[in-house]
Amino acid sequence: MKGKIKKIGVFTSGGDSPGMNAAIRSVVRSCAYMKIECMGIYRGYQGMIEGDFKPMDARSVNNIINKGGTILKSARCTDFHTKEGRQKAYDQLQAAGIDGLVVIGGDGSFTGALIFHKEFKVPIIGIPGTIDNDIFGTTYTLGFDTALNTVVEVIDKIRDTASSHNRLFFVEVMGRDVGHIALNAGVGAGAEEILIPEENLGLERLLDSLKRSKLSGKSSSIVVVAEGDKTGKNVFELKEYVEKHLPIYDCRVSVLGHMQRGGSPSCFDRVLASRMGVKAVEALIEGKTSLMVGIQDNKITLTPISKAIKGHTKIDKELLRVSDIMTV
C-alpha cells in the first residue's frame, strides 16, 4: 500500500557486472529525492544475515557511476538457502527498520528474493545485473553492453597477432549457459565462426567452414566459443580436434575469463542503470513487489520475478543469419 515504505535496503548479489554501482547510485539518490531512507546491505544475502548494513545518502554514492564492480560487494550465500538463514535475515531487516528491498543481480538472486518475499512479505524489486543478458523480461541486463565492448576490444588485439602469424585462435567467452555475449561480440569482432549453446551445428560444419575460410584466402581466423557451448568439447579439445583434422592451421586458445566482468561501465549501461534505479524505488513506494525492472522497446517495464526467473532471452535469429552471411 502507498506511503508504507520508510526505509529501503539495496544490495548486489551473484556475479558482479559493470553498471551495478550506477544502479546503487540511482537507488540511493532516488530515495534521497523521494525522502525515503536508504540502507546499503553489504555482501548480498550473507551480509543481510549478518546485519552488515550502512546508511546511505546522496553523497555516499559520489564518483561511483564510472566504476566497475559493486561498492556493496557481492557473495554467493548458502545460508540463505535455509529457512533459518532467511529468518535471521528478516530479523536483521526488522531491527534496522528496513521495509523494502532492491536486489541487483541475476536469476539466482531473484529466486532467493521471491522465496524470501513469500515467507516474510518484505516487498522486493529486482534490477537485472549480469553480463550474461540471460534474463527474461528485459532486452538488456546491466553489464552486457560493457562486456561486449570489452570482448570486442580484446578480440581485436588477438586478431593483430593471429594475422601476424597466420594463426587460428579459439576465444572462449563467458555467458554461463547462453550465447548472447559470444554471438554479439563475435559479429562485432568479425569472427569467422561463433559457437553457441543455442545452436550446435556440429564439428563437421566447423571444419568445413574453416576449410572454406582457408581456401578463400583467409590466412588467420577467430573462432568465438561460448563457455556453455554444446559441441561436447571444451575450447582446448576443440583446438586439438581442428589441429588433428586440419593440420593446415596453427592454432592457439585464449580464455577471456573474469576480465569480462570488470571495467568502467559503458554510457549505455550507466544510463540504463540510472533509469532502472528510479523505477525500482518508485515501484516500492507505489506498494508494488516481486517485480523485475527491465527495458523493452526502450521503455522501462516491470515483469513478475516469477516469470523473469523461468525464461532466458532467446537468441536473435536475425542476428544469427547476419553472422552466417558475414562469414561467407
Ligand code: F6P
Ligand atoms: O553469471 C555471470 C558469470 O560471469 C557467468 O558468465 C560465468 O559463467 C559465471 O558468472 C562465473 O561465476 P564465478 O564468478 O562464480 O566464477
